[in-house]
Amino acid sequence: MREHFSDEEIAQLSFAIAQINAWNRLGVGMRVPVGPRAITLRAAA
Numbered sequence: 001m002r003e004h005f006s007d008e009e010i011a012q013l014s015f016a017i018a019q020i021n022a023w024n025r026l027g028v029g030m031r032v033p034v035g036p037r038a039i040t041l042r043a044a045a
Contacts (some may be wrong), residue, residue, distance in 0.1 A: 001010055
């Protein structure tokens with residue numbers, strides 16, 4: 001990772017990942033309903 005990111009950027013990425021993980025765990029624990037999502041289909045190549 002150090003080839004592509006500075007120490008500060010690695011710290012920011014780590015914090016962002018930890019924060020997303022925490023929100024997901026809270027959502028699962030509180031059984032927050034998942035809203036509908038639009039699904040787009042791509043034609044086969």
